[in-house]
Amino acid sequence: MRVILASSNKGKIKEIQDILGVDVVPYKKILPDVKIEENGKSFKENALIKAKTIYDALADSEAIVIADDSGISVPALGGEPGIYSARYAGEGASDKENLAKLIQKLQQKGIKRTPAYYTAAIAIVGKEGQQTVHGWMWGEVIDEARGDKGFGYDPMFIPEGFTQTLGELDERVKRRISHRSKALDLAKILLKKMG
Numbered sequence: 001m002r003v004i005l006a007s008s009n010k011g012k013i014k015e016i017q018d019i020l021g022v023d024v025v026p027y028k029k030i031l032p033d034v035k036i037e038e039n040g041k042s043f044k045e046n047a048l049i050k051a052k053t054i055y056d057a058l059a060d061s062e063a064i065v066i067a068d069d070s071g072i073s074v075p076a077l078g079g080e081p082g083i084y085s086a087r088y089a090g091e092g093a094s095d096k097e098n099l100a101k102l103i104q105k106l107q108q109k110g111i112k113r114t115p116a117y118y119t120a121a122i123a124i125v126g127k128e129g130q131q132t133v134h135g136w137m138w139g140e141v142i143d144e145a146r147g148d149k150g151f152g153y154d155p156m157f158i159p160e161g162f163t164q165t166l167g168e169l170d171e172r173v174k175r176r177i178s179h180r181s182k183a184l185d186l187a188k189i190l191l192k193k194m195g
Contacts, residue, residue, distance in 0.1 A: 003191075004058065006036065006050035006067035009086075011151035012180075016068065019175065019184040020191065024066065027054045043069040043083055044132050047123035055125040063126070064194055066187065070120035070180060072153045074141055077105055085152070095152050099145060103156060106143040116141040116157060118179040122187045124194065131190050135182030150174060 005013060005024040017024050027034065034057045040046040050067035058065070071085025081088035081102060089097040106114070118137040123130060138160045145155035147167025155167030159177055166174050175181050 002060070002063045004030065004054060004063055004065045006054040006065055009151075012068055012070075015175070015178075015180055016066065016184060019181055020066075020188055022191070027065075031057050038069070038083075040069075040083070043071065043119050043121035044123070044134070046083060047121040047132060048125075048130060051123040051125040051130065061127045064191065065125045066191075067123045067125075068120060068180065068183075069123075070118065070183075072102075072116055072118050072141070072157065074102070074106075074114060074116045076109070076111055076114040080105065099153055099156060102141070102153060103143055103145065106141065111143060113140050113142050115139075118153075118157070120179040120183040122180075122183045124187060124190050126194050128194055133183050133186035133190065135179040135184070135186070137177060137179040137182070 003022055003024045004027050005016060006027050007013060008026050008028045013026055031054065036050050036053045038046045038049060040049050046069035047067045051065045055065040071082055073079045073082045087093055089101040116139060120135045121132055123132045140158050141156050142158060146165045147155050149171060150166045155165050157166050159166065162169065
């Protein structure tokens with residue numbers, strides 16, 4: 001079974017590979033010119049768009065394509081950044097720029113700490129069809145960055161039941177509680193059924 005990942009995000013690639021326990025090949029290594037247009041209205045739709053785009057471009061019925069669409073939602077900001085988490089500060093924005101924009105938005109509203117949650121939608125596309133699973137992690141965001149572990153919005157997110165941000169917590173703790181880990185545990189079951 002050949003598992004292709006419809007992502008080029010190094011943080012996601014490592015995390016997905018570690019949790020699934022299988023080698024995954026980032027699609028850019030095989031299909032460097034394929035562009036994925038994320039124009040869905042939900043994490044699930046975007047994950048399916050990514051997985052189907054790569055699966056169709058591969059033209060390899062034995063391949064299985066996994067795609068993740070995930071992000072953070074802050075109800076006090078109307079659910080922002082939500083599905084725009086990876087490009088919150090604009091197309092091609094870095095993790096640092098996206099993080100800075102969310103912190104700035106909180107500061108503009110005078111919010112020091114507020115509930116937030118991460119969502120991960122994992123889509124799997126293969127010759128048997130397509131499946132999606134979800135995982136969530138609840139907690140709060142703060143108006144500053146603390147810690148240098150993880151990626152994305154991790155330095156400003158404090159998971160429920162903890163006092164440290166994901167940027168400060170040990171990687172093993174993060175893996176145990178993360179939205180992506182929860183979704184990938186479900187995806188692992190689907191992958192076994194698919195071969």
